[in-house]
Amino acid sequence: MGISIAFGVMILIVANSFSRGISDVIFNRVVRYVAGQVSVAFYEKNKIWCQIFRDKERMMKILDPEDPAILDADENVGIFSRAIGNGKGENVMLIGIDTGKKISERSRIELEQSFKVIDGSFRDLADEHIENPAILSTDKARDLNVRKNDVIRVRFKNIFGQEQAARLTVVGVMKITNVFMSGVIFLELKNAKQLLGYQPWEMGSMSFTLKQPKRDAIKIADKLHSRLKPGIARFVAQINGGGRKERAVILGYFNTDEAKKRIRDNVLLEGAGKDALGKKGVLIPRDLAAKTGVSAGQAIRVAYDNKFGGKKTEHEYTVTGIIQPKDCLSGDVVLLNEYLFYDTYYDDLPGNRGPPAYVPDPSDPVYASLATEWVLLPRTKTTDDFKKKMRQITSKNTKAAVIDVATMYEIASDVLKLENALNIITLAAVLILFFIILIGVINTLRMTIRERTREIGTMRALGMQKDDIRAVFLLETSFLTLFSSAAGIILAFIVMWCVSGIRFEFQDNPLGMFLVDGRIFFMPTWQGIAVNIALIWAIALLTAYFPAKRAANLKAAEAFRHYE
Amino acid sequence: MSNKMSNTWSITGRGCIVFTVGLFFMAFVKPVWASQLPSIDEVLKKIQYNTELTTDASAKVVLTQQKSGQGTKVVDMVYYRRDADKSFLIVITAPENEKGNGYLRVEDNFWMYRINTRTFQHINRDESIAGTDAKGDDFEDRKLTELYQGALDSSGKEIISEAVLGKIPVYLFEIKAKVRDVDYPKKIYWVGKDNFLVLKEQSYSLSGTLMQTAYYKKYTMVNKKYIPVEHLYIDEFEKGNKTIVEISDIRVDPLDDKIFTKAYLENLSK
Numbered sequence: 001m002g003i004s005i006a007f008g009v010m011i012l013i014v015a016n017s018f019s020r021g022i023s024d025v026i027f028n029r030v031v032r033y034v035a036g037q038v039s040v041a042f043y044e045k046n047k048i049w050c051q052i053f054r055d056k057e058r059m060m061k062i063l064d065p066e067d068p069a070i071l072d073a074d075e076n077v078g079i080f081s082r083a084i085g086n087g088k089g090e091n092v093m094l095i096g097i098d099t100g101k102k103i104s105e106r107s108r109i110e111l112e113q114s115f116k117v118i119d120g121s122f123r124d125l126a127d128e129h130i131e132n133p134a135i136l137s138t139d140k141a142r143d144l145n146v147r148k149n150d151v152i153r154v155r156f157k158n159i160f161g162q163e164q165a166a167r168l169t170v171v172g173v174m175k176i177t178n179v180f181m182s183g184v185i186f187l188e189l190k191n192a193k194q195l196l197g198y199q200p201w202e203m204g205s206m207s208f209t210l211k212q213p214k215r216d217a218i219k220i221a222d223k224l225h226s227r228l229k230p231g232i233a234r235f236v237a238q239i240n241g242g243g244r245k246e247r248a249v250i251l252g253y254f255n256t257d258e259a260k261k262r263i264r265d266n267v268l269l270e271g272a273g274k275d276a277l278g279k280k281g282v283l284i285p286r287d288l289a290a291k292t293g294v295s296a297g298q299a300i301r302v303a304y305d306n307k308f309g310g311k312k313t314e315h316e317y318t319v320t321g322i323i324q325p326k327d328c329l330s331g332d333v334v335l336l337n338e339y340l341f342y343d344t345y346y347d348d349l350p351g352n353r354g355p356p357a358y359v360p361d362p363s364d365p366v367y368a369s370l371a372t373e374w375v376l377l378p379r380t381k382t383t384d385d386f387k388k389k390m391r392q393i394t395s396k397n398t399k400a401a402v403i404d405v406a407t408m409y410e411i412a413s414d415v416l417k418l419e420n421a422l423n424i425i426t427l428a429a430v431l432i433l434f435f436i437i438l439i440g441v442i443n444t445l446r447m448t449i450r451e452r453t454r455e456i457g458t459m460r461a462l463g464m465q466k467d468d469i470r471a472v473f474l475l476e477t478s479f480l481t482l483f484s485s486a487a488g489i490i491l492a493f494i495v496m497w498c499v500s501g502i503r504f505e506f507q508d509n510p511l512g513m514f515l516v517d518g519r520i521f522f523m524p525t526w527q528g529i530a531v532n533i534a535l536i537w538a539i540a541l542l543t544a545y546f547p548a549k550r551a552a553n554l555k556a557a558e559a560f561r562h563y564e
Numbered sequence: 565m566s567n568k569m570s571n572t573w574s575i576t577g578r579g580c581i582v583f584t585v586g587l588f589f590m591a592f593v594k595p596v597w598a599s600q601l602p603s604i605d606e607v608l609k610k611i612q613y614n615t616e617l618t619t620d621a622s623a624k625v626v627l628t629q630q631k632s633g634q635g636t637k638v639v640d641m642v643y644y645r646r647d648a649d650k651s652f653l654i655v656i657t658a659p660e661n662e663k664g665n666g667y668l669r670v671e672d673n674f675w676m677y678r679i680n681t682r683t684f685q686h687i688n689r690d691e692s693i694a695g696t697d698a699k700g701d702d703f704e705d706r707k708l709t710e711l712y713q714g715a716l717d718s719s720g721k722e723i724i725s726e727a728v729l730g731k732i733p734v735y736l737f738e739i740k741a742k743v744r745d746v747d748y749p750k751k752i753y754w755v756g757k758d759n760f761l762v763l764k765e766q767s768y769s770l771s772g773t774l775m776q777t778a779y780y781k782k783y784t785m786v787n788k789k790y791i792p793v794e795h796l797y798i799d800e801f802e803k804g805n806k807t808i809v810e811i812s813d814i815r816v817d818p819l820d821d822k823i824f825t826k827a828y829l830e831n832l833s834k
Binding site for chain 1: 672685744747749771775801
């Protein structure tokens with residue numbers, strides 16, 4: 001019986017450690033690098049690959065990566081590309097990584113295990129004397145017929161859809177265990193951003209690695225989502241029409257029928273053509289029109305200082321309507337249709353310096369029509385809803401930038417389903433084995449008590465009470481279980497050590513993504529072991545209780561008459 | 565002897581005078597041949613005028629794509645176009661695995677239709693057509709003058725000159741993108757001097773790398789407009805790749821409004 005219990009404990013610990021190891025690999029090594037545990041994505045121009053936010057400093061303050069639940073925060077900059085090596089071409093994914101960023105020790109170890117550089121070093125990516133240093137996998141190096149110091153030519157479209165070509169210098173080759181990442185070429189983040197068309201003050205989407213992803217992913221995502229509510233987009237500009245300059249606040253309005261109707265209902269529109277609020281709509285209040293000497297059909301020049309780059313932006317627009325607001329807005333507000341507004345607002349982010357200017361109040365009747373800094377997509381719970389949301393990004397007719405917060409449960413649900421399936425299979429196998437062992441334990445216990453019937457009779461004859469008899473067997477079972485469990489723990493660690501010593505070569509096999517450095521990864525925890533022991537002990541006591549009770553109820557005389 | 569000297573002086577003196585006057589004129593009067601170079605904007609407008617269709621149009625298009633190491637792919641399609649509202653419809657008729665798929669653009673909406681799922685999906689204009697290098701924006705009408713302007717050299721002069729392409733005298737000029745949403749920020753054109761038709765076009769990436777060379781080998785005239793019916797695109801980045809586009813059966817009859825609807829595309833594939 002002791003051997004059965006030891007064997008059962010061993011199986012339980014090994015199975016749970018294997019299951020936990022799979023979960024750890026999936027959450028912290030696969031999902032983390034493929035999709036991120038929590039991601040905040042920024043899209044412009046209704047394009048999935050145009051992932052840009054124009055004010056990095058501001059966004060990092062909003063997202064607050066110093067939250068204690070967050071282990072790491074990484075900027076996602078990457079693009080599909082066509083690479084030409086030495087006589088061979090391949091499709092690759094260029095990804096920027098920040099080699100100068102401080103990361104936790106745990107992240108550093110996981111990174112080195114997932115991307116083992118066998119020739120060169122990640123630090124070489126930051127070498128400014130080399131033209132676009134790059135590190136690629138052994139598979140890609142073979143496919144492109146390149147080695148260290150060779151040059152790869154790459155062709156891709158930048159985030160704005162413009163054709164771009166560049167030369168990358170191979171500074172390292174790495175062995176990758178995650179089959180999803182085998183097509184990756186790493187560049188220093190700064191270089192990648194430059195190639196893709198980002199300005200130094202702009203950023204790509206963000207992904208967050210959490211300390212407790214299963215527990216905190218949804219909570220953190222909801223928290224970030226609540227912080228990302230947009231304000232009204234606006235900029236303060238100089239209006240020049242008819243030779244006279246005036247200061248004005250430029251607001252945009254959405255190009256939806258509802259938004260336009262709300263404006264029409266709350267302003268008096270004068271001198272307006274049929275399509276005054278159309279895509280080229282420029283509405284100027286009567287007072288401002290009088291000050292600048294412009295009327296509908298005439299041109300105005302709008303000039304403002306940019307927040308970055310020390311530039312000034314100037315545009316010429318044709319006034320499509322003169323408005324007289326009825327208890328809304330203010331007398332120095334110029335309204336532009338979002339098709340005009342966002343084109344300038346994002347490309348040349350306004351500085352809005354100088355004296356305080358009008359800010360629309362949420363109680364303003366036309367507030368809901370006003371263009372916001374961005375559009376925040378609602379949180380979704382399921383993958384299907386997430387996919388529908390992604391399709392809407394390309395179909396949305398708004399020119400506004402779109403921000404989406406998602407967790408791995410929505411983005412990488414197929415991978416997580418695989419994890420659930422593996423856990424269920426492991427659990428089923430353990431339960432079946434356990435059931436077999438339990439039957440053995442019960443039978444052994446019954447046989448033991450049967451064989452000791454005369455002994456029980458002797459104890460009863462000597463004056464031991466029923467409770468004492470029962471306690472004897474239960475205590476015996478307890479101690480046997482505990483000592484057997486200890487043996488089982490030792491056996492389990494021996495088995496895990498032996499199995500994890502076997503190296504598998506799963507180069508192109510998706511199962512390879514579950515391995516760490518080619519080996520099966522077990523993750524035993526003392527808490528888990530304690531729970532397993534407690535479970536075994538409880539089951540053993542339960543199975544021992546009824547035979548022990550039956551033994552205790554035996555009459556001494558009957559017990560003495562028993563012969564095997 | 566004095567006569568000879570006198571004659572020599574006369575000839576030499578006249579020569580000097582003519583030479584000096586000639587220099588004077590060259591310094592202050594622009595030579596006739598230099599004033600014959602048009603501005604790039606003028607050329608672009610003429611190109612646009614020559615090729616801009618003002619009516620509906622339909623045609624058959626055959627795309628033959630050769631990729632190094634991957635063989636040849638031929639895609640046949642029917643193309644309907646209405647520039648008045650920026651609409652077009654492409655229906656794939658071959659190969660068999662793409663037959664019935666389509667692309668519909670109406671104003672700012674662009675959809676891809678998949679016959680096997682009978683679903684429409686919103687896509688962007690740089691979506692590949694039937695897996696080829698042709699993109700949605702290759703089929704739409706966008707005014708050249710709205711997208712590009714003449715490039716200037718270091719002294720501020722437009723980069724335009726005369727040249728010869730084969731035996732054809734051409735204007736050779738460089739243009740750069742005015743807007744961000746074009747594939748190639750820089751292009752070089754060879755345009756026929758006589759007819760202002762584009763004969764050759766080189767397209768460059770943002771970093772100045774030559775990415776593609778296009779040859780417009782044959783034009784046909786339809787309703788006093790020129791349509792290039794045979795073009796060749798050579799991939800300059802990855803040698804060995806090229807695409808040939810052949811357009812035939814061009815008609816400019818008014819098209820039924822129902823053609824530019826999802827229902828029409830769905831019914832075609834039934």
